[in-house]
Amino acid sequence: MPGYRTHLMGGVLAYGFTLWLLKDSCNSLLLAAQWLLFALAGALFPDVDTKSKGQKMLYQILFIILVILALERKFFAMGVISILSLIPLIVRHRGLFHNFWFVLGLPAVVALLLSWYAPTHTRLILLSAVFFTVGGISHLFLDFVVKR
Secondary structure (H helix, E strand, O other): OOOHHHHHHHHHHHHHHHHHOOHOOOOHHHHHHHHHHHHHHHHHHHHHHHHHHHHHHHHHHHHHHHHHHHHHOOOHHHHHHHHHHHHHHHHOOOOOOHHHHHHHHHHHHHHHHHHHHHHHHHHHHHHHHHHHHHHHHHHHHHHHHHHH
């Protein structure tokens, strides 16, 4: 199976192709860098259900988010995120997180929720979700090709 470096390279290729398709939507280098990070995160995401670089990154990011939420006294959000963060620990590898529809649907649902919370940034949120999704799909594609 491909390692994290191969998945990151797949994420870079998926990013490049998607950026080329959406070149009219990118008006700054900072935005392009942000989308690259989303594509790379998506490329590592399906392996969060096993001990991996992606899982380590996920829990580091979640820790930062939880600290920020605690400082803002958003305890309900902290509880929801804490419970959801246990899912990768209880599902089997190559199960839920390697399901094409999950990789497609989760970023869409999160983007829609964030767009509801911050409607002035809807376009940015949705495009970031697109890059995360193409990174995730590149991961699934690489796993499928190498498996065959």
